[in-house]
Amino acid sequence: MKITKSIISIIFAAFILFGMFAFIFGEKKTFSENENKNLAKFPDFSIKKLESGDFTAGLEEYMKDHFPMRDPLMKLKTKAQLTAGYKRIGDVHIGKDRLFQQVDEPDASSFVTSANKLFEAIENKDITKSVILLPSASEIYEEELPTYTEHIDETAIIDSILSQIACDNAINPTDMMLDKKSENNLFYTTDHHWTTYAAFYTYELFAKTVGIENVLPLEDREVMTLSDTFKGTLYSTVLDDARYDTVVRLVNPKADFKSFMTKNATKAPEPYEFFAQEFLEMKDTYSYFGGGNFPLVIFESEGAATDNEIVVVKDSFANAFVPFLAEHYKKVHVIDPRYFKGKTASAYVNENENITDVLVLYGINSLNDGVTNFS
Numbered sequence: 001m002k003i004t005k006s007i008i009s010i011i012f013a014a015f016i017l018f019g020m021f022a023f024i025f026g027e028k029k030t031f032s033e034n035e036n037k038n039l040a041k042f043p044d045f046s047i048k049k050l051e052s053g054d055f056t057a058g059l060e061e062y063m064k065d066h067f068p069m070r071d072p073l074m075k076l077k078t079k080a081q082l083t084a085g086y087k088r089i090g091d092v093h094i095g096k097d098r099l100f101q102q103v104d105e106p107d108a109s110s111f112v113t114s115a116n117k118l119f120e121a122i123e124n125k126d127i128t129k130s131v132i133l134l135p136s137a138s139e140i141y142e143e144e145l146p147t148y149t150e151h152i153d154e155t156a157i158i159d160s161i162l163s164q165i166a167c168d169n170a171i172n173p174t175d176m177m178l179d180k181k182s183e184n185n186l187f188y189t190t191d192h193h194w195t196t197y198a199a200f201y202t203y204e205l206f207a208k209t210v211g212i213e214n215v216l217p218l219e220d221r222e223v224m225t226l227s228d229t230f231k232g233t234l235y236s237t238v239l240d241d242a243r244y245d246t247v248v249r250l251v252n253p254k255a256d257f258k259s260f261m262t263k264n265a266t267k268a269p270e271p272y273e274f275f276a277q278e279f280l281e282m283k284d285t286y287s288y289f290g291g292g293n294f295p296l297v298i299f300e301s302e303g304a305a306t307d308n309e310i311v312v313v314k315d316s317f318a319n320a321f322v323p324f325l326a327e328h329y330k331k332v333h334v335i336d337p338r339y340f341k342g343k344t345a346s347a348y349v350n351e352n353e354n355i356t357d358v359l360v361l362y363g364i365n366s367l368n369d370g371v372t373n374f375s
Contacts, residue, residue: 089237093145093149094146094238095146097144098189099190099234100137100138101136101234103138105152105157106365106367106368108164116164116165118358119165119167121350122346124349124350124353127355128169128356129168130168130169130170130209130359130360131162132359133161133362134364135173136154138151139155140177155172161367169206171209173202176201180201183197188247188286190230191234191235192232192363193233194320194363196247199317199324200250202321203321206359212328215328216254216327221250221251221253222250222253224248226247226285227245228246229244230246230247232284232285247285256303257300257302259272259273259299260297273291274289274297276288286316290319290322293316294339295336295340296335298332298334299323299326299332304328306330308329308330309331309332309354310359311357312334313337313359314336314360315362315363315366315369317362317366321361329357333352345374360374
């Protein structure tokens with residue numbers, strides 16, 4: 001008995017010692033591809049930070065992000081939760097065939113204020129001003145939500161928000177999406193973003209609303225499959241390897257455009273490829289559209305149907321949407337307020353005299369993320 005206890009003690013001590021050495025000398029990653037997030041850096045030390053508790057908090061976050069075998073242990077944990085019948089992990093609800101991001105009642109005051117200030121500050125009153133506010137997968141696929149989930153009426157909320165914004169076109173695509181969901185999947189099952197099909201259907205609705213004609217219909221486009229193993233942001237929480245998505249691009253064989261990017265509002269744009277091939281080899285396949293999120297992206301279309309120019313103020317949902325705009329607008333200026341610094345969106349519009357349209361495009365869940373101050 002004593003020998004058995006001694007062996008167990010030795011094994012346990014060896015395990016702890018191995019863990020300590022692995023933590024101290026093991027490779028420290030800066031980014032977790034599974035979780036799609038930057039990992040904590042070792043905190044800078046100072047007496048002031050130690051006294052305030054900031055150093056201790058930072059150290060705890062660092063140790064949590066870098067403990068040995070982090071990814072397989074997290075997968076093991078979530079596998080155990082799924083086996084035990086959990087229907088929610090973090091802010092993700094687990095449906096039969098789909099993962100859902102938690103959707104809370106949005107605080108729309110900042111969004112409404114910013115949109116109204118933006119449109120009011122635009123000096124050229126002939127510019128067409130539009131807003132598209134998108135529902136989440138929970139609204140479109142409500143019947144697939146776990147039964148315990150408290151579902152908010154996103155359709156009514158979006159209508160209420162849009163009614164408070166003074167613009168030419170206030171577009172709620174929810175009814176259209178409900179009609180179209182039987183034709184193609186409109187939201188990824190492992191990610192909070194919409195699919196390329198949803199972006200295209202919404203573009204058709206936008207085009208009809210603002211008077212754009214001759215939109216190439218879906219049946220005349222090439223469906224290019226980019227990936228059939230995409231695992232998105234919601235997978236990063238649940239880590240259920242049985243779930244994956246297909247990502248496609250809808251190609252207009254007659255459309256061609258170049259794209260330019262600048263890191264901020266003052267530097268001269270530099271050419272870059274909008275469809276970022278390198279992301280097809282990475283977990284974050286959605287970033288194929290635009291290569292991520294940047295302060296300012298300008299599309300210059302060689303084969304655009306008009307000489308019009310549009311400014312799009314957006315969150316990441318627009319990344320799959322703006323290539324369709326480039327088929328009809330000579331220039332598409334895309335502003336992401338999270339990174340666009342040094343001037344307001346309205347100042348940018350007023351500086352570019354050829355702009356004919358301004359579109360604000362957001363998903364409903366972004367309204368609670370504190371990224372809607374763009375006026």
